Amino acid sequence: MPQPLLVANGLVTGYTDPVIGPLSFSIGPGEVVGLWGANGCGKSTLLRAIANKARIFEGGIEQRPGLTLAWQIQQPVRLDEMPLSGHDYLRYAQADREAAPARMNPWLDRRIDTLSGGQYQLLAVWAILGGWADLVLLDEPTNNLDPQGQQILAEILKTEQGTRAVLLVSHEHSFLEQACDQVIDIAE
């Protein structure tokens, strides 16, 4: 069995006080793992702890030596004026992308500040999944997405299975069931 990329053991994390935990789980190479929990239960805090942005109170996180991470925060950074095309955005995300899903093709020549919230969200997730990281952390990637956008995202995640590990948190259980190898229920 290949060595896990990341193992959480009895992890309790938060900021000034604990927010979530104890949690134990592991992510192997190429696995797409979903974490489900209600809004406000601390799912984003868990991702922040993995990204070294939250305090660990108990337990710990073990990473495979040399593990590289990419972290997509809940709302992709959106400035008032962004003179970058979709192609620019992919290039600076270091995304190795050739053929975009058909629906996304027309967006790549446009300035990213002219995209809708859902279009921009999908582009951001597609860019970060095309990068070089061994493990991609996605925080509520279905935000702003209509049903068709969610379907595209689920298909993109399916194609990542076996090639790149993904840990994504969402409050939408049906989406996680559709897109992930395994779903961990934080509420349990």
Added chain:
Amino acid sequence: MLTWDTLFAVPFLSGLLVVAALSAVGVLLRLRNEWLAALGFAHLAGASALIGLSIHVPAVLGATFGASIGAVFKAIGRFRGNSVYALMILAGWSTTLLVAANTTLGSVFGHAMVEGQLYFAGLSHLLAAAMLAVATVAGLHWLMPIVIRSRFFPGHDAANRLPAWRWQLAFDLLTALGMAVATATIGLMAAFALVFIPPWLAFRKARNWRQALVISIGFAMAGYIAAFLLALWLDQPFGPVLVAFLLVVASVTHIRPRPA
């Protein structure tokens, strides 16, 4: 014709190199919403140039020293937001006026720095401008992808335990160097206008990042050449002519809708 006299070749080339460098750095400053940093570094550069002159240190060296100290101070202090730049502006303004009020040399050079006495730029300015141009080309080649990625994917460095302070300090030092050389060469407000107005227009008009750089640098250089000739022809101080020209052209162009 007086305009193309060799007397003006050194000032013209010095200014042209400074303009190209600043308008490129300004695009990244605007992306980081740190354009006020340029005004902070310019004020520190102006103050330290005057202090330097009082002990016979060339203005361009004194300016670079003061602005670089500001960049290091910002990096060490890990300040958030624009407060640190406001402090730099106030400290630089206060020091400049006090030095100018209490020394004859300071008074003369204080006015020169505010108005922008490009036509008195000498070989030391040209050398500094050439060094700035080389540092900008090399620095931006390394820094631009990092700065853009950090802006749109802000968790990247922390998640991978990468030392972000290195590139942040390098970018601040490049900005400080640019503002110092520019303040000593073309004047304080002209330097600030070059990092603010061309990128402001470029962010509105460009269809992609490359075009944003081309518009910013192209507009800045065209404005510089026009202001250089106008100031000579009308016998006006260079700095205010450049700022006025950039403002008028950018404002007229800015009101048109931006591209899709």
